[in-house]
Amino acid sequence: MLTELVTTVFCIVFGIVGYFYYKFRLANRVKAPKDVVIIYQVGRGPRAPSFSPFPMKLETFLRMAKIPYINDHAARFSSKGKTPWIELNGIAVADSQLSIEYLKDTLGLEIDLHLTEEEKAIGRAFLKMTEENLYWTMCIEMFGDNLEPVKSVIPYRGFKLWTTVKLLRWAIRRQTWGHGIGRHTAEEVWAIAVKDLNALSTFLGDKKFLFGDKTSEIDCAIFGMIAQIYWHMPGSKHQVYLQDHLHNLVDYIHRMKDEFWPDWDSVTLEGSTYKSDHGVLYSKKNVISFNNTHNNTTLNGVS
Numbered sequence: 001m002l003t004e005l006v007t008t009v010f011c012i013v014f015g016i017v018g019y020f021y022y023k024f025r026l027a028n029r030v031k032a033p034k035d036v037v038i039i040y041q042v043g044r045g046p047r048a049p050s051f052s053p054f055p056m057k058l059e060t061f062l063r064m065a066k067i068p069y070i071n072d073h074a075a076r077f078s079s080k081g082k083t084p085w086i087e088l089n090g091i092a093v094a095d096s097q098l099s100i101e102y103l104k105d106t107l108g109l110e111i112d113l114h115l116t117e118e119e120k121a122i123g124r125a126f127l128k129m130t131e132e133n134l135y136w137t138m139c140i141e142m143f144g145d146n147l148e149p150v151k152s153v154i155p156y157r158g159f160k161l162w163t164t165v166k167l168l169r170w171a172i173r174r175q176t177w178g179h180g181i182g183r184h185t186a187e188e189v190w191a192i193a194v195k196d197l198n199a200l201s202t203f204l205g206d207k208k209f210l211f212g213d214k215t216s217e218i219d220c221a222i223f224g225m226i227a228q229i230y231w232h233m234p235g236s237k238h239q240v241y242l243q244d245h246l247h248n249l250v251d252y253i254h255r256m257k258d259e260f261w262p263d264w265d266s267v268t269l270e271g272s273t274y275k276s277d278h279g280v281l282y283s284k285k286n287v288i289s290f291n292n293t294h295n296n297t298t299l300n301g302v303s
């Protein structure tokens with residue numbers, strides 16, 4: 001009887017608190033003018049603008065395509081239970097790649113005009129290798145036996161850090177088991193990672209960007225992923241291998257950073273000029289430097 005009463009009271013209190021929290025979050029939603037993209041992502045990362053490769057890719061793409069956007073850092077997840085996702089004129093699109101494709105189709109963007117069909121096919125293959133394979137090797141290392149690298153990048157302390165890491169580790173183990181890669185030994189997973197990283201480095205060679213002097217869409221994804229290894233996996237095998245053996249990839253991510261992130265310091269938590277940009281409009285007049293040679297997208301109302 002007492003147990004039932006306690007459970008009922010707990011459920012009611014939990015429900016009321018949850019309801020008001022939900023209302024509070026809805027009331028604090030970022031609002032965007034017409035033709036401005038809202039990008040929903042978890043907050044900024046300590047040493048790079050995100051500690052997830054997918055928002056890094058998507059936000060870099062918005063800058064590359066010169067699309068005005070506003071960040072919502074309230075960590076709202078998409079209808080698919082993942083982050084990042086976007087909204088444009090009231091239409092929500094979940095998944096970084098589907099968002100990019102939606103924007104290209106809807107806005108008629110011609111980002112990769114300089115690529116041949118064969119190059120686009122190669123780009124697609126590298127995208128999938130990086131996001132569906134290399135990414136999981138990174139997750140497996142980050143949430144494996146040595147948790148120090150991951151603890152140093154999650155901006156929490158104490159109990160909150162401990163529970164976050166435990167929960168993420170549990171989720172990653174479930175996901176990698178389902179994927180299949182989580183059934184390999186640590187040595188086998190590491191060998192896969194090295195092959196993927198070497199393939200990227202070999203293909204890049206001494207080119208400035210993956211397909212030559214000009215950036216293309218695929219550079220956003222590769223930059224997003226390698227940036228995580230370099231800035232957010234300190235002391236990990238991935239990071240040490242990149243730093244010691246794959247200098248062209250390290251130079252490449254610095255070139256991408258210079259090209260699209262002139263405001264890097266102010267959008268990384270450990271930057272000396274860091275300031276929250278939740279709700280801040282990025283447009284052509286704002287911080288995006290357009291020294292790249294892509295098309296000049298013009299959108300109604302925002303320049």
Ligand SMILES: N[C@@H](CCC(=O)N[C@@H](CS)C(=O)NCC(=O)O)C(=O)O
Nearest residue numbers: 052053054081082083084095096097
């Ligand atoms: N294919 C997705 C991947 C996004 C993704 O995996 N996001 C992770 C954070 S890095 C996530 O939301 N994980 C939550 C979960 O899997 O439950 C995309 O490109 O957006």
